[in-house]
Each structure stands twice: as C-alpha cells, then as structure tokens.
Amino acid sequence: MIEKFKKEHNIIIETLMEVEKTGLKGEKSLANLAKAKNLLLEHLTKEDQQLYPFLLGSPDEGIAAIANEFKEEIEAVSPMVLSFFDKYLSNNPEKDVTMDTEGKEEEFKKDFDSLTQLLLARIEKEEEILYPLYRDYLLQSH
Numbered sequence: 001m002i003e004k005f006k007k008e009h010n011i012i013i014e015t016l017m018e019v020e021k022t023g024l025k026g027e028k029s030l031a032n033l034a035k036a037k038n039l040l041l042e043h044l045t046k047e048d049q050q051l052y053p054f055l056l057g058s059p060d061e062g063i064a065a066i067a068n069e070f071k072e073e074i075e076a077v078s079p080m081v082l083s084f085f086d087k088y089l090s091n092n093p094e095k096d097v098t099m100d101t102e103g104k105e106e107e108f109k110k111d112f113d114s115l116t117q118l119l120l121a122r123i124e125k126e127e128e129i130l131y132p133l134y135r136d137y138l139l140q141s142h
Contacts, residue, residue, distance in 0.1 A: 001050060002131045008043045009123045016116055037085040055134060063137050070130050084115045
C-alpha cells in the first residue's frame with residue numbers, strides 16, 4: 001500500500017510540473033490541472049480509508065497521536081488546496097472544465113507556487129514520518 005501511495009505522490013508531482021511547463025494557456029494545461037485535482041482527491045480518500053483508520057486504532061498512544069496530528073494537518077490544509085482548484089477551474093456545461101486565468105497570470109503563478117510548495121512539503125513529511133510509522137506498526141502487529 002505504501003509503495004502505491006508513493007507512486008501516486010510521484011504522479012501528482014509530475015502532473016503539477018506539467019502544468020508549470022505548459023503554462024496557463026491551452027487544453028493540455030487545463031487537462032493537467034484537472035487531472036492533478038482528481039489525483040489528489042483520490043489519494044486523500046485512499047489515505048482516509050486505508051491508512052488513518054489503521055494507525056488511529058493503534059493501542060500505542062504515540063502512533064495514534066502522530067497519525068491524528070497528520071490527519072488534522074491535512075484536514076486544515078485541504079480547504080486551501082481545494083480553493084486553489086475552485087478558483088482556477090470552473091465547471092462549464094459546454095466542456096467538462098475551463099481554466100479561469102484570464103488576466104490572472106501572475107496571481108495564478110503565485111498561487112500555483114504556494115500550492116506546489118505546500119504539497120511537496122506534505123509529501124516529504126508523509127514519506128519520511130507517516131509511511132515508515134505505518135510500515136513499522138504493520139510489522140509489529142503481525
């Protein structure tokens with residue numbers, strides 16, 4: 001499971017880097033931004049369903065406390081991340097999504113850089129602390 005989560009992290013990062021490369025204009029950037037949002041939401045759902053319940057159910061209060069801290073942190077960060085996507089992706093009945101960046105290129109770049117830094121820091125923290133914690137606890141419990 002952890003290796004799958006790490007692969008998902010890599011795909012999310014690669015997709016965001018594609019958005020950065022293609023810039024704000026064009027269907028490819030739009031598709032990548034929408035893809036990044038969907039990948040991120042799917043990943044967070046999987047962690048909520050598969051990772052956190054296992055760790056939070058640990059009889060070891062230290063493990064449960066760390067898991068709770070991570071869960072609370074992502075719950076606090078998620079609205080900021082979703083507001084970025086809501087700000088720049090809008091549903092359109094004629095198309096699945098459109099990118100709302102007209103006249104907002106500098107603002108988008110600033111917001112995108114903040115989002116990317118936030119996600120990269122979170123991913124690093126998960127991979128260095130949370131995932132090893134899961135792996136160690138899984139080994140102890142079997």
